[in-house]
Amino acid sequence: MPVARRRGRAGWIAGRLLIGVLALATLAATGVGWATYTDVVQGTVTANVLDKDAGGPKPVDGATDILLVGIDSRVDAQGNPLPEELLAKLNAGVAEGEINTDTLILLRVPNDGTKGIGISIPRDSYVDIPGGFGKHKINSAYGRAKRSAMDRLRKEGVTGGAELEVRSNQEGGQTLVRTIQQLTGSTIDHFAQVNLLGFADITEAVGGIEVCLLKPVNDRLSGARFPEGVQMVSGASALAFVRQRHDLPRGDLDRIVRQQVFLKGMAAKALSAGMLTDQSKLDPLLASLKKSIVLDQGWNLVDFARQAQGLAAGVEFQTIPTGSPALRTPSDGLAVEVTPSAVQKFVKALLNPGETPTSPAPVDNSAITVDVRNANGTAGVAGRVATTLTDKGFTVGQTTSVAARATSVARYPEGEKENAEKVVAALGVSVTLEQDTNMKSGRVAVLLGKDFKEEEEQEAPDRLLASPLPRQQPTSPNGTPCVN
Template sequence: MPVTSRGSRVGRRVAVGVVSTLVVAATGYAWAQLHRLDAGIVTADIIPPAAQVPDAPAGQPLQVAQNILLVGLDSRTDSNGNPLPQNVLDALHAGSSADGGDTTDTMIVVHVPVGGAAATAISIPRDSYVDVPGFGKHKINSAYSRARAASRSNLQAQGLSGPQLEVAADAEGAKSAIAAVSELTGLTINHYAAVNLAGFAALSQAVGGVQVCLNAPVHDTYSGANFPSGPQTLSGAQALAFVRQRHGLPNGDLDRIARQQAFLAGMAKNVLSAGTLTNPAQLGALVDALQGSVVLDQGWDILSFAQQLHGISSGSIGFVTIPVQSLSLATPSDGDAVKVDPAQVKTFVQAQIGSATNSASGSGTGTGTASTPPSAGHSDGVRPIAVTESATPPASGTQGTPQQPVASHATGCVN
């Protein structure tokens, strides 16, 4: 599958990278850095033509709403498809290169409406039991790995090997993840970005760490999470452990999602309010980290997109999670999974993003249109997630209550 590089080949995955990209066009220096970033981005041909959106004229706002799929991959490969050094994996508490299953540990759809107002980030639990196109009913986080493994086997039989094999297989995995998310949510995915384990750690360091708050102290040998209760600033391996831990948490993966959302909200707040865009050293480090982490879909003009979103700081980023019905659905071959109702999910998603009158062209129910802006009074432009009733595992067979974003001036505490 074709993969192109504008400049040197760089990293392959981003979940938090797009949050940074949305706000990196405020000064002349920032714009120059963004040009440097764009010159080194790897792109893959993974978005079908029907889902591609036309670029707006230079300097003009978005003409249609867009949906971006952000994924965090449980991958132990670097930007060129080579195994990460064992010392790096040890520092990240990531096991060995044989432990990576290439599953999508994080899946978030960011809906960006026209006009640069309220963006909505919709989290999907990794263990949601859904239809995976071409593979039947499975956990949604395996859509990537199943397609990747099948493609890798076929390509290997055709003689492809080395980093080219890994990159091509990754592209097929991305296509499968996009298809599964689109099938579940009813949304057309217009853009894609991903980050691996090392890339996430580097990004968190580049922004100077992110303040988080825990309700109680945690100690988890699986992820390496060992934190006291209360507010604290995390970066690098500590940040990765914070967003990866799910063992020992009261609500398992739902608590982990709340952590991921709180961290992303904190990162956006950090970049927007801490002078990152006017700090040459910090901005340069951010661009370096993005270049070491990012792969985007081939049709995404990130320069134009960032320019069009220059005013997003006057809107907000709200974080929500799709409703779930059970956290312990027994499955034939995938163990316990998260039960979701696709119809309920689609209704919830449409309620979050509004009607689709100005949607981009594509399959499914469309990309949606602008959301209603949140109430004013939040200078950081970020609404962190609240841990609400949905974080309590619902009784089997009952409808879950989706988490709702709340406005807050302070860092909200999570489990």
């Protein structure tokens, strides 16, 4: 059965996933829960997805880096289709024929019992996907590798739906891990993946989560309908709260803030409310986890339980630095611009004790001279583009109008393709890059064809995706951060 995608992304999944892993770890560390722990672990799907030789060096303090992955999937961990009544209960929406990893959080669990650090990676980050897949949105890495594996496995004679799902999912996970390690420079120690199943049961088991909204919302796509102020959400309403993306001031970044606040609240309440030691509450949770969670092979949850005690105190969240939120791509529509070197610098500073994470310093573009030629047919386009480039530090050379042409192109001298890439990234467009041996070093010529659309013309519902996250958030009387 094809794995599908619903409207609104699975931002809520990481919270349930973290609680599930901690629940298993807590059981593993207690003699009372050992029999239950053994039963659940034996029934949990594991996957060989890690390549620990890739990525960066191991933390010197023995910390553990976990990739939390939320899959918008219509099958359980064993590859069996989810019941329609469950999908209806979750308000999962219409299947669209694709599988995406719509929640990606790199979680650092320290070895000294202090707070964890979670790093969110926007789903539309435009990155290179290892394995010959090229540059695409990061949330498609899993699905592209999965589809490729399914095609190969079918040719090898694997026809069983459940077996095909499990084996192809493993290859999807392997490619995703390599993609994240390549982007962040970190070595992933453990992998935890979860699908749609069981979210409502968990939020209801902990008695709901307190949230605080700065203003009322009424979003038809996600089903989010909430008044302003402090309120408790659970079940379907909790799902709607963390799914909403449209009608938020900063699009997906505001949804990431909701995910982060909700995750902190859910983990804190679950770990402080005695849920993990109340068998009547724990049994339904663990039964759901066996159907919905996938862990990497060889994860020693007893050791992890000792290390993860500090997570009860909370998790500090950050989001990787991003550039243009409306980067035009050849085949993926609008994406979020990311620079791997800037991401790696940010992640390294954030995860290393004693270093303060800072946004990357602005790149000096003044050595690149850009000639802008209007082949678009609309008066004034070249001048406005020249102003944009000047604002972003480039030196603007000639600004002229030339004969109209259908497609846009950026030309560069031999050996200086990177300069042309910087220019088109700064403009938030995707155009053909051509080497021109007649051009002088240090110059880029941009021809704006009829296909060129200025930023205000582009359909970019997430165009504020990469705006800075708020430094401070208003809080409710109980200390719950108030969000959009």
